[in-house]
Amino acid sequence: MFILDSLLIGSLRFVLDKVIAAAETEAEDDSALREQLLEAQMRLELGEISEEQFAAIERDVLIAIREIKGRQQGPISMSPDDKITGVDIQSYADEDQ
Amino acid sequence: MRAVAEAAGGLRVLIVSTDPAHSLGDVFATTLTSTPRRLRPSLDAVELDAPRAFARWLRDHRRPLGEILEHGTWLDREDVDALLDLSVPGVDELMGILEIDRLARGERRAREARQENQALRVLRPSRSYDVIIVDTAPTGHTLRLLSAPETVAAVAGVLGDLQQEHRLIREQLARIGRPEAADRLIAVLADQARETAARLRDVQQTAFVWVTLPEELSRAETGDGIAALERAGITVRDIVVNRVLPDGGSCPTCDRRRADERNVIASIRRRFARGRTIHTVPAAIKEPRGIGALASLARSGAKGLGLRANDTTKPFRASARPAAIRQRPSALRPQPFSGASLLFFGGKGGVGKTTVAATVALRLARADRHRRVLLLSTDPAHSLADLFRSEVGDAARPLPGGPANLAVRELDAAHALEMRRTQFEDALDEIAAAIGVEGASAAIGTSELMRLAPPGIDELFGVLGVVDARADYDVIVVDTAPTGHALRLLEMPQAAREWMQVLLRVLLKYRSLVRPGQLAAELVELSRSIRELIALLRDPETTRFIAVTRAAELPRRETARLLGRLRRLHLAVPAIVVNALTLAPGRCVRCRAVSAAEKRELASLRKACGRRCAIIQTPLSAPPPRGAAALNRWSKSWIEP
Numbered sequence: 135m136f137i138l139d140s141l142l143i144g145s146l147r148f149v150l151d152k153v154i155a156a157a158e159t160e161a162e163d164d165s166a167l168r169e170q171l172l173e174a175q176m177r178l179e180l181g182e183i184s185e186e187q188f189a190a191i192e193r194d195v196l197i198a199i200r201e202i203k204g205r206q207q208g209p210i211s212m213s214p215d216d217k218i219t220g221v222d223i224q225s226y227a228d229e230d231q
Numbered sequence: 232m233r234a235v236a237e238a239a240g241g242l243r244v245l246i247v248s249t250d251p252a253h254s255l256g257d258v259f260a261t262t263l264t265s266t267p268r269r270l271r272p273s274l275d276a277v278e279l280d281a282p283r284a285f286a287r288w289l290r291d292h293r294r295p296l297g298e299i300l301e302h303g304t305w306l307d308r309e310d311v312d313a314l315l316d317l318s319v320p321g322v323d324e325l326m327g328i329l330e331i332d333r334l335a336r337g338e339r340r341a342r343e344a345r346q347e348n349q350a351l352r353v354l355r356p357s358r359s360y361d362v363i364i365v366d367t368a369p370t371g372h373t374l375r376l377l378s379a380p381e382t383v384a385a386v387a388g389v390l391g392d393l394q395q396e397h398r399l400i401r402e403q404l405a406r407i408g409r410p411e412a413a414d415r416l417i418a419v420l421a422d423q424a425r426e427t428a429a430r431l432r433d434v435q436q437t438a439f440v441w442v443t444l445p446e447e448l449s450r451a452e453t454g455d456g457i458a459a460l461e462r463a464g465i466t467v468r469d470i471v472v473n474r475v476l477p478d479g480g481s482c483p484t485c486d487r488r489r490a491d492e493r494n495v496i497a498s499i500r501r502r503f504a505r506g507r508t509i510h511t512v513p514a515a516i517k518e519p520r521g522i523g524a525l526a527s528l529a530r531s532g533a534k535g536l537g538l539r540a541n542d543t544t545k546p547f548r549a550s551a552r553p554a555a556i557r558q559r560p561s562a563l564r565p566q567p568f569s570g571a572s573l574l575f576f577g578g579k580g581g582v583g584k585t586t587v588a589a590t591v592a593l594r595l596a597r598a599d600r601h602r603r604v605l606l607l608s609t610d611p612a613h614s615l616a617d618l619f620r621s622e623v624g625d626a627a628r629p630l631p632g633g634p635a636n637l638a639v640r641e642l643d644a645a646h647a648l649e650m651r652r653t654q655f656e657d658a659l660d661e662i663a664a665a666i667g668v669e670g671a672s673a674a675i676g677t678s679e680l681m682r683l684a685p686p687g688i689d690e691l692f693g694v695l696g697v698v699d700a701r702a703d704y705d706v707i708v709v710d711t712a713p714t715g716h717a718l719r720l721l722e723m724p725q726a727a728r729e730w731m732q733v734l735l736r737v738l739l740k741y742r743s744l745v746r747p748g749q750l751a752a753e754l755v756e757l758s759r760s761i762r763e764l765i766a767l768l769r770d771p772e773t774t775r776f777i778a779v780t781r782a783a784e785l786p787r788r789e790t791a792r793l794l795g796r797l798r799r800l801h802l803a804v805p806a807i808v809v810n811a812l813t814l815a816p817g818r819c820v821r822c823r824a825v826s827a828a829e830k831r832e833l834a835s836l837r838k839a840c841g842r843r844c845a846i847i848q849t850p851l852s853a854p855p856p857r858g859a860a861a862l863n864r865w866s867k868s869w870i871e872p
Contacts, residue, residue, distance in 0.1 A: 172747055175755045176735050179762075 171195045236529040238274035242361040246276045249327035250368035251715030253278040260521040281326040295412035303393025305667030321686020328379035369580035369713040371611030375686045382685040384424035432464045440469045445492035451617040474514040482819030487853035567806035575709045577717035578779035579786045583810040585614040588710040590862045596637035605704040606639045609693035610712035613641040633859045644692040645684035661750035690723040698760045731758045771803030778807045782829035791839045811851040845872045
């Protein structure tokens, strides 16, 4: 059970780390948005989108970037230094026993 | 003239013009095309059409070239086709060198055939030449033409690297040792480059004749040009000083000119006569046209000139202009210079573009001290420093003694490339990564290409120079290279934009493999600037082209063609400056004859110019004006409608 527990906790911890990392990236890193803006600029230069379409994309991207900046300046819910030290697990098998 | 003389001597001669602004047909008083035309039984002439020659070359080699790009990158057929359809910067020099090679090979094959089989001589007479005379573009671009073999070699190297992996697969996995079309193309290009480079430097096979004018600026250009050729391992054995005023009756204008020309020729002899022959060709009142006139000039040219030693030189005075020629100002015509933010000065080599452009730049700067003016020379054979007798370099700087709001710059494309070397190498690395070439800059031989000043570089950096300067200056006065390359400069923004569009499309298409980075951001920025520049070039309020010419038949004919090309490029030409006119002929027989001939040419120019374009006449000045103060004085004697 000990091995199974550590495996379970280990796997879960891995998944949770990934989820947190992705959430952090989305919440704090605006590089994906910047790429989206660059892509729109490229399409504008190529004539694939109109000035109006570009302006709409630019507006959306800037709003999203502003939101990220706003969140970064607000109360910190989890910093990169925070660590997960343990997880409570309740298993149905345990209850049956 | 040389061609006619050689042909008369019994040799089979082909004369080829590689200047994109051809004058060879004008000189022979006939129409020439890119197919050799027989002018005499032993003389053929051809004017290369580089873009068409490139299209033909590409048609012949498109399949192997496309295969190399497809094998060596992850570009698909659609991408490759888009790349191959782009216009190539420096096409005149690249195709010039390949065409000369093709013609020279034809000559050698025919010569070998003559030795083996007399019948072949009859079968292929048109490919058999004893001498090929190449009439090149003016100085700066001739130097680029001569470096073209190295560029072709570098291109062959890049193609070889791209083909390498595919070649290994064929040889080692499929066990196919036979070279395919792509391998043959790479080998042919490498051979052509090597052989042409060697032929240009072989004094047994190639003679380089430097043609100049008896003027200070031309003498300075001769010094720079010959030094550059010698650095490239090319020997100049002959110098021809053209249009030298012959002996004649005494007259203040002619005497001043003779004295001035004599000083220049003496200086050329002092500096360049060792190991070289200096020839002088007399100035004719009517420029020689047609084989008869050229043959007679060739006969008389050998005699030498025997210049007069009469030196009664007095400084030029603006009052020499007769008041009678003054014209009434026309309310209909727009002011040619004021209000523009981009002024191009262009015309045939040796007509005085630099002097006129510099005079206008000085005038604009003096007229409004708050107006920031940049005088930018994009001709690789610069004359601004010689004109101002002051140091001018690649960085814009104020002119000592000139107005503080005027900066001058002689674009040094090789230096500008060196300055941006890291940026360009990073960009090429990113492009290489984006098209799936491993090892990036090493594989595509960027360092080799960076070392060269490849053909087309002057026009590319000329455009970048204008783009960069727009933020810092209110008016940019561009002193362009002679006609053919001035047009290439004006075509460059469109060509550059097409290249950037293809690159942007490729970066977008493969963005899931390689995320667009710094390069894409820079391309977007540059593409936007160039899009603005293209719009600016078509706006007659902001951009004007001033054609500079002389009132003589050959420059006048070239000017008429230039006006046609500028119209097609939608560029406004509000004025033609007709330079160095004999406005006060006095009683001198020669001056009167010259003045009468000039008036006829002026009338033709007026017709070519049209109603919306002004003719500005500038007087011949002996010695020519040098330095800001002299240019300013000279400017006051211009006749402007």
